[in-house]
Amino acid sequence: MNNRNYTIFSIFFLFFLSALIMLRQLETPGYFCCHMEDTYAFTSRAWQFVKALKEGIIYPRWASLNFWGYGSPAFILYPPLGYYFVAIFNIFTGSIITAMNFVKFTALFLSGAGMFFLVKEFYSNKIALLTASFYVVFPYNIFQFYLVGTFYSTISLMWFSPIILFIYRYIKNRNHKNIIYAGVCYGGLILTHLINAYMFTFVLVAFIFYMALVQQRLKDMVLIPLIITAGFLVSAAYILPVIFEKQFVKIKTFVGEGSGSGFVFDFRNFFILPNMTGKFSSGHLWHAFYNTFVFYVFLLCILVMLSLLLTYKLKKIDAMQSAKYANTFFIGTALFTIFLLFGISTFVWETIPFFKYIQFAHRWLNITTFAVVFSSSVIFWGLRNSYGTKKEHKLMIGIIFAVLLPMCVTSFLLDYKYIRYAHIVDEQELIPGKTPNWYKVDLPALVDIDRIDGNDNSGEKVIMTKGEGNVVFSKWRSGERIIEISADTPVSLRIRTFNFPGWKAYVDGMQTVIKTEKGVGAMLVDIPMGKHTLILRFEDTPIRYYSKIISLVSLLVMVFLLLFPWEKIGMPRQRQ
Numbered sequence: 001m002n003n004r005n006y007t008i009f010s011i012f013f014l015f016f017l018s019a020l021i022m023l024r025q026l027e028t029p030g031y032f033c034c035h036m037e038d039t040y041a042f043t044s045r046a047w048q049f050v051k052a053l054k055e056g057i058i059y060p061r062w063a064s065l066n067f068w069g070y071g072s073p074a075f076i077l078y079p080p081l082g083y084y085f086v087a088i089f090n091i092f093t094g095s096i097i098t099a100m101n102f103v104k105f106t107a108l109f110l111s112g113a114g115m116f117f118l119v120k121e122f123y124s125n126k127i128a129l130l131t132a133s134f135y136v137v138f139p140y141n142i143f144q145f146y147l148v149g150t151f152y153s154t155i156s157l158m159w160f161s162p163i164i165l166f167i168y169r170y171i172k173n174r175n176h177k178n179i180i181y182a183g184v185c186y187g188g189l190i191l192t193h194l195i196n197a198y199m200f201t202f203v204l205v206a207f208i209f210y211m212a213l214v215q216q217r218l219k220d221m222v223l224i225p226l227i228i229t230a231g232f233l234v235s236a237a238y239i240l241p242v243i244f245e246k247q248f249v250k251i252k253t254f255v256g257e258g259s260g261s262g263f264v265f266d267f268r269n270f271f272i273l274p275n276m277t278g279k280f281s282s283g284h285l286w287h288a289f290y291n292t293f294v295f296y297v298f299l300l301c302i303l304v305m306l307s308l309l310l311t312y313k314l315k316k317i318d319a320m321q322s323a324k325y326a327n328t329f330f331i332g333t334a335l336f337t338i339f340l341l342f343g344i345s346t347f348v349w350e351t352i353p354f355f356k357y358i359q360f361a362h363r364w365l366n367i368t369t370f371a372v373v374f375s376s377s378v379i380f381w382g383l384r385n386s387y388g389t390k391k392e393h394k395l396m397i398g399i400i401f402a403v404l405l406p407m408c409v410t411s412f413l414l415d416y417k418y419i420r421y422a423h424i425v426d427e428q429e430l431i432p433g434k435t436p437n438w439y440k441v442d443l444p445a446l447v448d449i450d451r452i453d454g455n456d457n458s459g460e461k462v463i464m465t466k467g468e469g470n471v472v473f474s475k476w477r478s479g480e481r482i483i484e485i486s487a488d489t490p491v492s493l494r495i496r497t498f499n500f501p502g503w504k505a506y507v508d509g510m511q512t513v514i515k516t517e518k519g520v521g522a523m524l525v526d527i528p529m530g531k532h533t534l535i536l537r538f539e540d541t542p543i544r545y546y547s548k549i550i551s552l553v554s555l556l557v558m559v560f561l562l563l564f565p566w567e568k569i570g571m572p573r574q575r576q
Helices: 003-021 023-027 036-054 081-093 096-120 125-137 139-148 151-173 177-192 194-214 218-234 236-248 251-255 285-314 318-339 343-351 361-375 377-384 390-421 542-563
Strands: 030-032 424-426 462-466 469-477 480-487 491-498 503-507 510-512 522-527 530-538
Touching (some): 003 125, 023 096, 030 096, 081 096, 096 125, 096 139, 139 361, 151 218, 177 218, 177 236, 177 542, 194 361, 285 318, 361 377, 503 522
Antiparallel strands (some): 462 491, 480 530, 503 510
16 A cells, blocks of 8 residues: 555554444443442533533533532533533434543544554554554553543543644654644643643653754754643633632642541552552452552553663664654653652652642553553564564564563453453433532532532522512523512522622622522522512633633634745745
């Protein structure tokens, strides 16, 4: 095949390989995850987000079902892009759960396709396809997609390869449009999973710095602020409210501070060594899968050592210097992220700002897997190429097969195990959305969860705490409540919704004050005597409004720059 035809063939092959891996999820009306509380959280948020979209809210911010109907600003904290993908697939599937599974399948396919195009920059098409296929079927990825990975984290993997790809293409060809592509992809990663975006930022910065040094073009380090700024501009609609409004929620409970259960979320409890599983119950996720994570660390280390050995051989081949540089970087990335899995790295976790918000050291294994699989491309190269003496070649091939054959068999058995025996929760149990109410990070800062009446009695959505009259709510939607009042005397109403910045109250079209019930945080509204209509709306605060404007304008500017012929301003288009 010629280059174009082989690329098309590779994309179709990766699509069907991904479909084969995800077939059980695509044909089963249920969600795959071994942790029930997480399952309820992911599916409930997706269901509420799509429901709000159907009500006409372009960017939902309020999850009205959370905390026994009091709601929460969950969609201010959690990135929205995955939910928009779910909404698109829901149009065709008619099922939120099936749509979520299709999003995961799409992410796996795009992860493989991205790896193909990235490796193709350094090796042949065949090696690129082998490496991409290896990434799709790599058992740690399947372990994530079927068992322990969060919805947001697994689908965010699709952004890793494009970010590095476009950075490298700029360094290689000096085409300025690649800076925009890289920035947009980085923004997509932020909009998909903030923690993975934070972690991958270190990879992005290190890759640019490393390539600037080896290429002896230190001015390329200007890419770091350019790409990060572009990513922040694209994702401003989400990231700016998180930065400025995190003070209004119990964000510190994310790492156990002030939650009464700090042990669970302390990163020190999730190192591979020292082994702290004895402090967890036998049914706890970390206790149950600790040995599995240890196995993957061992497996990844073997691949790193084999890749390192073959990368050393690349230095003898002048035409492979770019591949040598890339492999060296990703081997270093893999070794450093593995280092972060051990207690000896505690000083790093305690020194770097926000590192503790990563919570679990094993989150780094997503980046380790990405780096190791890319580095493994040199192993496939080694299987097809000779170097040195015939004796040396035979020895190297023997080493490769001695490692790869047992690894391939083990990978096949693990993939079969994860796919065949993964825990599934039926759709009927998940829809309509059922919320776990222990995610205190979603709570408004002034709320004491122990004082909330934990029931979902719809008859108590509006209570008259003072005065006499009748109250009927005619509409109770995600971001709006309409209540009809006939008051014989001035009355006070208690609304079963947390008072949070953005909620506004209008009595007969005139804005009125919302008070907050102490401790519980419910809305309190005073209504004068007579017949009135009370409308409550969750509106944009200034930071939410202007952040959306920033994202929209930034995207339009970037599209214009991508369409604009650079040669007209004295910047000749680079040949690809």
